Amino acid sequence: MALLTFDQLLAGLTQDQIRERLFGRLNSDSFPITDFAPGANGRTFVEMAAAGIADNVAGLVPRIAGGGFVDEADEDWLTLLAQQNYAIDKIGASFTVQTVKLYAALGVGPYTVAAGDLVVQALSGNRYILAQAGTIPIGTGVGPSGVDGTDYKALQFKAESPGAAYADVAGEITTLLTKQLPGVSAINGAPTFSAVGHAGSGTGTLSLGGTPTGPARFTLRITASGQPDVATFEYSQDGAPYIPAGSCASGGVVLPGGTVVAFVAGTANPSFVYLDTYDFSAPGTPIALQGLDEETKEALGARMIARWPSLAEVPTTDIYEQWARLASTQVTKVTVNPNNTAAHPGRTDILIAGLSDLTGIVGTVQAYIDQRAGVTDHPFVAAATVVDIQAAGSVEVNAADLTRIQTEAQLAWQVYVASLLIGGTVRAAKLIQILMDAGAVDYFNVFIGPIGSAIYPDFTVLSTEVMQALAGSSLATQLTWIVL
Amino acid sequence: MLYQDWLPKLAPPALQGTWSGRLIKALGAELDECTDEMIQARKLSMPGTVSTMPAATEALAKIGAERQLERGPTETDAQYGERLRLAWDVFPRMGSHGALLGQLDIAGYDRANLYVIQRSGRRSTRTSLGATTITDGPVWTWSGKPPEAYAEFGLLFVAAQPSITWDSLLGFSAAAAKLNRIVWRWRPAKADFIGTAIIASGATWGWPTTRTWGSFNWGGTGSFIPPR
Numbered sequence: 001m002a003l004l005t006f007d008q009l010l011a012g013l014t015q016d017q018i019r020e021r022l023f024g025r026l027n028s029d030s031f032p033i034t035d036f037a038p039g040a041n042g043r044t045f046v047e048m049a050a051a052g053i054a055d056n057v058a059g060l061v062p063r064i065a066g067g068g069f070v071d072e073a074d075e076d077w078l079t080l081l082a083q084q085n086y087a088i089d090k091i092g093a094s095f096t097v098q099t100v101k102l103y104a105a106l107g108v109g110p111y112t113v114a115a116g117d118l119v120v121q122a123l124s125g126n127r128y129i130l131a132q133a134g135t136i137p138i139g140t141g142v143g144p145s146g147v148d149g150t151d152y153k154a155l156q157f158k159a160e161s162p163g164a165a166y167a168d169v170a171g172e173i174t175t176l177l178t179k180q181l182p183g184v185s186a187i188n189g190a191p192t193f194s195a196v197g198h199a200g201s202g203t204g205t206l207s208l209g210g211t212p213t214g215p216a217r218f219t220l221r222i223t224a225s226g227q228p229d230v231a232t233f234e235y236s237q238d239g240a241p242y243i244p245a246g247s248c249a250s251g252g253v254v255l256p257g258g259t260v261v262a263f264v265a266g267t268a269n270p271s272f273v274y275l276d277t278y279d280f281s282a283p284g285t286p287i288a289l290q291g292l293d294e295e296t297k298e299a300l301g302a303r304m305i306a307r308w309p310s311l312a313e314v315p316t317t318d319i320y321e322q323w324a325r326l327a328s329t330q331v332t333k334v335t336v337n338p339n340n341t342a343a344h345p346g347r348t349d350i351l352i353a354g355l356s357d358l359t360g361i362v363g364t365v366q367a368y369i370d371q372r373a374g375v376t377d378h379p380f381v382a383a384a385t386v387v388d389i390q391a392a393g394s395v396e397v398n399a400a401d402l403t404r405i406q407t408e409a410q411l412a413w414q415v416y417v418a419s420l421l422i423g424g425t426v427r428a429a430k431l432i433q434i435l436m437d438a439g440a441v442d443y444f445n446v447f448i449g450p451i452g453s454a455i456y457p458d459f460t461v462l463s464t465e466v467m468q469a470l471a472g473s474s475l476a477t478q479l480t481w482i483v484l
Numbered sequence: 485m486l487y488q489d490w491l492p493k494l495a496p497p498a499l500q501g502t503w504s505g506r507l508i509k510a511l512g513a514e515l516d517e518c519t520d521e522m523i524q525a526r527k528l529s530m531p532g533t534v535s536t537m538p539a540a541t542e543a544l545a546k547i548g549a550e551r552q553l554e555r556g557p558t559e560t561d562a563q564y565g566e567r568l569r570l571a572w573d574v575f576p577r578m579g580s581h582g583a584l585l586g587q588l589d590i591a592g593y594d595r596a597n598l599y600v601i602q603r604s605g606r607r608s609t610r611t612s613l614g615a616t617t618i619t620d621g622p623v624w625t626w627s628g629k630p631p632e633a634y635a636e637f638g639l640l641f642v643a644a645q646p647s648i649t650w651d652s653l654l655g656f657s658a659a660a661a662k663l664n665r666i667v668w669r670w671r672p673a674k675a676d677f678i679g680t681a682i683i684a685s686g687a688t689w690g691w692p693t694t695r696t697w698g699s700f701n702w703g704g705t706g707s708f709i710p711p712r
Contacts, residue, residue, distance in 0.1 A: 001520040006542035009525050018514065025510040031503065042507060049511050057518045061525045068529025069546050308551050308571060309669075312578035317673045338635065338676040346635035348674045377674055 010072065012062035019050035070301040078297055078304075086304045091329055093162035096291035098128050100173055100188045103152035104139035108183035111136045113155070120157055120186045121175040122168035128157035136184060144189045154191075156288055164293045164355055164418075170286050193259075194284035197362030199381050200276025201370075203266025204228065209252065210260035212282040217359070217385060218255060220278040222248070228263040231272035238385070248272050257282070275344060279359045279383060290356045292329060315373055320350050324381070327368035328361050330354045333466060335422045339380070346378050353384040353422050353466035384422045384466040390473065391431055392454035393446030394480040401439050402483055406476040408438040414469045423463035428456070441484060454478070487519070488512035535565025544568065552669075556590040579672040581608035582616035587666050588639075589614075593659075597643040601626075603636045605693075621693040626678035636676040639667065642691060644684035650709045660709050668712070680709040 013021075023033045023046065036043040066072035073081055079090045100120055104111065118130040134155045142151040157173075159166035170190035193208045202222065217238050224232040228250035234242040237256060245253060248263035255261060259282055265271045303325070309318030317336040324334045333353040340346055352358050352365055366381040373379050391413075397405050412434045420426055428448045435443055449456045451470060461467055470478070491512035492505055499508050527533040534543040540561040548555055548564065551571045555564050567574070567590070577583040581600050589595040589610055601607040605621045623631075626638045641648070647659040656664070660680075667677050683691055686704035 001517060003538050004521060004524055006528070006539035009521070009528055009539055013521075021517065022510055022514055025513050026506060029506045029510065031506045031510070042503065045507050046510075049514065053514060053518060057515065058521070061518070061521045064522055065525035065528045068526070070550050071546070305550050305552065308575055309578060311572065311575035313576045314579035314672045315674070316579050316671070317668070320673050336673050338674055340629070340633045340635040340674065340676040342630040342632040345632045346674045379673075 009065040010062050013054065013058045015050050015054035018053050018058055019046060022046045022050060070304050075297050078300060082300055082304050086307045088300075088303055088307065090300050091292065091295040093294040094292045094329065095162045095289070096128075096159040096166035096287060097131065097289040098157050098159075098166075098168065098173060098188050099154050099191070099286045099288050100128070100157050100186050101144040101148075101152045101154050102134075102136045102176075102184055102186050103143045103146075104136055104181075105183035105185075106139045106141040109136050109138040111181050111184065113181070117178065118157075118181070118186075119160075119177040120173050120188075121177050122173045122188075124165075124168055124172065126166050126168055127160045127177065128166070128173065129160055131156045131158040136181070139183065143185070144187050159291055162293075163291055166291045167287065167355065170283070173286075188286035190283035190286055192283055194281045194357065195360035197279040197359045197383060198276065199279075199362055199366040200273055202271055202273035202276040203268045204231075204248075204271030205264045205266060206278050206280070207252075207262040207264050208259065208280060208282075209262065210254065210258045212257045212259050214257060215282065216255075216257050216259065217281040218259065218261075218279070219382070220245075220261065222272045222274055222276045225270040225272060225274045227269060227271050228265050231263070231270060233272070277380075277382070279362055281357065281359055285357060287356055290330060290354065292355070315348070315377055315379070320348060320369065320379060323369045323372055324350055324352050324365050327365040328358075330356075330358055330361055331365060333384070333422050335384075335463070344378060344380070346376065348377070348379045350379055350381045351384050351422055351464060352381060353386075355418055356468075357386045358383040382464075385462075385464055387461050387465045387467050388451050388470040389417055389426055389448060389459070389467045390451055390454050390470040391428075391446065391448050391475060391478045393428075394444040394482055395435055395440050395446070396442040396444075396482045396484055397440050399483045402481060405435070405438040405440055406474070406481070409434050409440075410474045410476065412438070413475055417467050417469040420467050422466045423461060424467065425458055425460040426467055427458050429458075446479070486512065487515040491515075531565040531568035533565075535561040540565065554591060554666075557592040559590070578670055579675075580616075581618060582610070584667065584670045585610040585616060586614065587670050588663070591662060591666060593648075593663065594641060594643060594645060597641050597645075599640040599642070601638055601640050603631075603634055607640075622690075624690065633676075635674050636678050637671070638678040639663070639680040640691065641680065641682045644706075645682050648680065648682065648709055649707070656709070663709070664712055677711045679711045682706045682709065 027033050067077045082088050082090060112135045113130060114133045115131055116129060119127055121127045132155055134153050136153045137150055140146060140151045144152050146152060148154050170188060173188035174186065176184060176186045196206050219236045220233050221242060222231055222233050228248050231248040232246060233248050234244045235255060236242045250263055252260045252262040306318055306322050309316055310322045312319055320336045321334045324331050331352045331354055335351045337349050339349040362381050362383050369379045369381060413431060416430055417426060426448055428446050431448060432443055432446050447454050447456055449459045488509050492508050495508045528539055528543050529547060531544060531547050534540050544561060544564050547568050551568055553568060553571060584600060585608060588598060595610050599607045599609050601624045603624055603626055605623045606618060607621060608616055608618045610616055626636050647657060648663060649657040650660055671677055683704060683706040688704035
């Protein structure tokens with residue numbers, strides 16, 4: 001028996017090669033193989049045998065060979081390999097859940113609705129189906145800017161199909177497809193604040209109020225343990241250095257921009273614990289749960305490979321990365337770095353990011369990791385700050401292709417930006433490639449950058465930031481389209 | 485029993501003649517060959533068995549990439565295959581002095597002159613037999629951080645290492661970049677890797693650990709390789 005090379009085992013033998021081998025065996029056994037008449041029994045037998053072996057036996061060799069490797073196994077076999085050899089399941093596609101405000105015209109209503117009663121549609125064409133029951137109050141004329149339960153009712157709608165494409169941002173769901181409720185309107189308006197992410201052991205909570213004058217992201221850090229009005233804190237706005245802010249007032253502290261944060265006692269004393277942090281942003285997002293596409297072969301393979309370092313008995317970078325991903329499927333990007341200072345010796349900073357702002361699940365991830373980290377370890381979870389990226393420049397297209405190119409380019413652009421790592425670099429050259437691949441004729445002065453500064457050929461965010469394609473806008477409006 | 489022995493016996497009398505019998509025997513031999521190839525295919529991802537096959541080099545490289553264990557410059561297929569097979573025993577020790585030193589040794593760094601030194605003064609080195617020797621000594625101030633920031637460490641080479649270089653303009657040499665990559669990978673997540681000190685010659689304060697301020701004449705030469 002011949003021992004095959006790596007490439008031969010992965011390629012397998014063709015019917016022709018098997019036939020040649022059969023003829024070789026017959027020849028060495030003095031079987032005449034050079035003067036077959038048409039339809040001769042020997043020739044026909046060899047052809048039949050070669051075909052049968054190629055289809056049913058030899059064809060298995062490359063599949064068996066590849067099936068042992070993460071990057072060679074076919075998709076179904078890889079799923080099995082992940083389950084059986086690595087004890088991980090492939091992540092299936094999941095549904096986006098949006099919070100939509102339903103409000104009635106002045107004097108109209110109230111209406112009681114049940115799950116499945118209503119369907120709303122976004123500007124993108126994505127549709128969402130009512131997922132919970134509720135009552136839309138009688139119209140006060142104030143609408144979605146009023147008070148939940150009085151002027152409108154915020155209810156959750158589930159995407160009609162699973163997948164990451166259901167990512168319509170605030171203000172983009174405005175069409176109520178079902179018409180049985182006359183006078184009722186819908187909008188996925190952003191809540192004033194996001195959920196509060198908490199990292200640490202304190203049981204105290206924050207109550208947010210006020211009317212922020214603009215978008216902001218705050219991180220509050222406890223600087224002295226205690227109950228409300230005794231503990232002290234400092235805050236960081238949009239990643240800037242921390243500023244001392246005095247006591248954790250139960251009556252509320254006004255932060256820059258008008259946000260009022262009140263500190264609420266928890267079940268344990270002290271409620272607020274030294275170095276605990278609280279994150280939130282204003283405004284929040286109407287996306288209660290971001291849907292995901294089915295895990296790709298490459299992503300599953302990466303998780304399988306990451307299982308090896310997770311055998312370590314002390315938390316290494318790989319282990320923290322894996323724990324963060326296991327804590328929530330929303331986590332798709334992680335960085336782990338030591339942050340060893342006198343203020344927090346031995347601390348490990350774990351930064352998470354996903355397809356949307358993960359501020360709201362920081363507490364979930366922190367709790368998951370805290371249950372596993374060792375004594376004297378100090379893992380600290382935070383969400384990467386999301387930076388909106390926009391484009392500028394001009395694109396020449398044929399008139400017949402305009403809409404198709406805009407749609408294809410927008411989708412590819414979103415996928416590209418979403419694939420960038422925390423602290424990554426976005427490149428205008430990639431956008432140009434996307435535009436030309438979609439069918440553009442030419443381009444002029446195409447640049448990218450953060451909102452209002454699309455002036456860079458390449459733009460790198462801070463190591464604490466992650467990028468997303470500018471929400472609520474598209475390449476169709478960001479670029480100048482010259483129709484030929 | 486091989487197919488080439490079994491099939492001729494199983495065949496009906498009409499296929500047991502001189503020529504037809506040879507056809508059946510050839511078919512059996514081909515099935516034996518295919519069976520053997522399937523066994524080879526199955527062994528391809530088994531590091532301990534593939535290391536003796538012609539497919540060893542490529543297969544071990546693939547298994548090594550999956551298990552994230554780089555091949556050492558002098559490792560044979562058999563040695564590398566065995567190390568990959570024993571990955572189950574290596575990874576649990578990840579983060580320890582011994583595991584870190586072991587990976588650097590396998591990668592071809594100067595084991596005999598290499599120490600891992602913590603801020604606390606604990607240092608370790610690896611013997612030629614693969615054992616890890618740990619000694620406690622005076623504190624090492626790797627950075628300007630105060631003593632509370634205990635979780636830092638560095639590497640110390642006590643002999644010149646021409647291949648390990650760093651320059652503010654040219655960056656890291658390949659050996660220096662690989663060294664840093666291994667250290668970041670195999671350290672505990674909380675351990676702050678400060679860099680690698682290389683004492684090429686002469687007297688340097690702090691090494692040997694008995695050499696204290698004022699006890700020698702200056703004149704040591706060496707370099708410092710940043711952690712990244």
